[in-house]
Amino acid sequence: MSITIGMILGFFAVALAFILPGVGSAIGTALVGSAGSGVVTEDPDKFGQVLLLQVLPGTQGIYGALTGFLLMMKMGVFAGDVIQLTTTEGWLAIAAATPIALVGLISAVIQGKVAAAGLGVIAKRPEELGKPLVFAAMVETYAVLAFLATLLLVLFGIDFGGVA
Amino acid sequence: MLGLEGKYAYAVGRSRAVEAKLLDRATIDRVVDAPDVQSAFKILGEAGYSYVDSILKEESPIDEVLNKEEMKLFYFIKETSPDERLIDIFTLPYDYHNIKVLLKARTYGVPPASAISGLASLSTESINDALGGEVQAIPDEFSLAIERAQAVHSLRPSPEIIDIIVDKEMYGDLLKRARAIGIPFLTKQIQNEIDCLNLSIFFRARKMGRDAWLVEHALVPGGKLDSVRLATAYKDGAPDSLMNVLSKTGYEFIAKRGLELLEKGRSLSEIERFFEGISIRLIDQARQVPLGPEPFIGYILAKQRELEVVRLVIASKTAGVSRDSMRERLRDGYV
Numbered sequence: 001m002s003i004t005i006g007m008i009l010g011f012f013a014v015a016l017a018f019i020l021p022g023v024g025s026a027i028g029t030a031l032v033g034s035a036g037s038g039v040v041t042e043d044p045d046k047f048g049q050v051l052l053l054q055v056l057p058g059t060q061g062i063y064g065a066l067t068g069f070l071l072m073m074k075m076g077v078f079a080g081d082v083i084q085l086t087t088t089e090g091w092l093a094i095a096a097a098t099p100i101a102l103v104g105l106i107s108a109v110i111q112g113k114v115a116a117a118g119l120g121v122i123a124k125r126p127e128e129l130g131k132p133l134v135f136a137a138m139v140e141t142y143a144v145l146a147f148l149a150t151l152l153l154v155l156f157g158i159d160f161g162g163v164a
Numbered sequence: 165m166l167g168l169e170g171k172y173a174y175a176v177g178r179s180r181a182v183e184a185k186l187l188d189r190a191t192i193d194r195v196v197d198a199p200d201v202q203s204a205f206k207i208l209g210e211a212g213y214s215y216v217d218s219i220l221k222e223e224s225p226i227d228e229v230l231n232k233e234e235m236k237l238f239y240f241i242k243e244t245s246p247d248e249r250l251i252d253i254f255t256l257p258y259d260y261h262n263i264k265v266l267l268k269a270r271t272y273g274v275p276p277a278s279a280i281s282g283l284a285s286l287s288t289e290s291i292n293d294a295l296g297g298e299v300q301a302i303p304d305e306f307s308l309a310i311e312r313a314q315a316v317h318s319l320r321p322s323p324e325i326i327d328i329i330v331d332k333e334m335y336g337d338l339l340k341r342a343r344a345i346g347i348p349f350l351t352k353q354i355q356n357e358i359d360c361l362n363l364s365i366f367f368r369a370r371k372m373g374r375d376a377w378l379v380e381h382a383l384v385p386g387g388k389l390d391s392v393r394l395a396t397a398y399k400d401g402a403p404d405s406l407m408n409v410l411s412k413t414g415y416e417f418i419a420k421r422g423l424e425l426l427e428k429g430r431s432l433s434e435i436e437r438f439f440e441g442i443s444i445r446l447i448d449q450a451r452q453v454p455l456g457p458e459p460f461i462g463y464i465l466a467k468q469r470e471l472e473v474v475r476l477v478i479a480s481k482t483a484g485v486s487r488d489s490m491r492e493r494l495r496d497g498y499v
Contacts, residue, residue, distance in 0.1 A: 031166060031173050035455070038177020038244070046181075109166070116173060117454030123180035 007082060009090025010075050013097040014068045021064030021104025028057025028112025035116040039123050049122045049129050056136045057112040060104035063147040067100050070154045083160045096153035103146030111139040169455040175244045176455055179463040185212055187470050196490050201481050226478045230471050234283055237467050249345050253338060258284035260334035263306060266291050267313060268323050309333035316381060328382040335384040347457045349450055356446065358387030360439035362394055367422045367432050388413055
């Protein structure tokens with residue numbers, strides 16, 4: 001099998017989709033986890049509420065992973081016969097992955113900050129859990145929109161001639 | 165990527181959780197309204213304060229209770245802070261206090277026992293060794309403070325000189341350590357304390373007619389105000405000189421009001437309350453910051469402020485001060 005520039009670019013698109021939102025989610029969940037550990041040290045009963053907030057910045061990593069798997073499918077990786085993409089197709093793959101890669105990275109870090117700040121509400125007024133959840137979820141909107149854009153581009157915008 | 169926000173995340177989480185246990189205004193009011201000191205301690209006990217045996221013996225256990233609370237706070241800082249140097253900022257005033265007490269005791273042959281603070285990090289033995297000539301028994305900054313206090317004291321022997329010089333060294337040390345830790349809020353807070361101290365020195369010295377030499381040695385550098393220009397303004401004596409030093413610093417009101425109070429021969433406590441107000445506002449702002457070192461340090465300062473308020477209320481109750489006077493004193497002084 002000969003390797004084309006397009007294949008390298010296609011693999012790079014997969015890597016982008018996995019790495020950037022994954023890093024953002026790791027940072028976001030780590031931030032909420034660290035702050036949450038502080039709250040739980042003082043009040044172990046708040047573990048469940050803290051966990052709900054910690055999960056939120058983790059979703060971008062999942063969106064990125066889904067994008068990566070879809071791209072791999074389009075490139076025929078799972079069929080065991082990788083399609084020899086042209087350079088243009090490789091660039092198309094990168095362009096399609098870019099929305100979730102960039103927005104995923106940034107929104108996960110910012111969502112982590114919002115969720116960590118929301119721990120203050122849980123520490124003082126645990127009955128108000130819904131409010132910090134909504135604040136953090138608002139940031140999620142933009143990650144969802146970016147994922148939607150990537151999803152539409154990958155599913156309907158590019159066709160490498162493999163299994164869709 | 166997150167810098168100080170990530171570094172202090174755990175500390176912020178813990179601070180948010182314990183912040184809820186700070187005494188609120190209603191509890192302070194209940195302590196003020198308590199019929200006697202024992203009842204006041206009972207209310208404090210319900211709010212989580214330590215219980216000590218001397219409460220039962222109807223002695224005045226305020227120092228014991230507050231020292232226990234302060235010690236709990238120090239353990240909290242040690243356990244929680246990601247920067248171990250931070251605890252020094254809060255124990256340092258007690259170290260320098262003990263240095264002052266022991267240096268005066270040695271110089272003037274008075275027993276120091278009751279004035280020694282148990283919250284210091286340096287042992288009294290090591291300070292005594294340093295005073296006896298073994299300077300390596302304590303860190304350099306402390307031995308330097310002793311050396312400087314002794315040098316100035318030799319020019320003008322007075323216990324007050326020891327206090328002035330050691331305090332000056334303490335603020336210099338605090339500022340140096342705060343800058344090394346690299347938290348702008350902490351540096352700002354210490355600079356506010358230095359400005360408060362310098363202006364208090366300026367007005368009190370003016371009221372008492374003290375000489376310029378003393379003021380020059382007492383003023384602490386490093387605050388927002390230029391201490392050298394402040395010393396020159398004191399020497400000059402003209403009201404305009406002070407106004408010039410304070411212009412564009414945000415303290416213009418203080419210059420005007422301080423000079424007015426001096427002219428009328430009234431108490432200068434208003435000046436101290438003004439700075440207290442600035443400090444409370446800084447603490448309040450710090451606690452509003454969502455992440456970073458500010459909420460953590462803000463909690464520590466708020467707890468220390470709470471202990472001061474409790475000390476004031478209990479001491480006032482012991483001295484038979486009326487509830488209205490206590491409330492007036494506490495009016496703007498609690499966050």
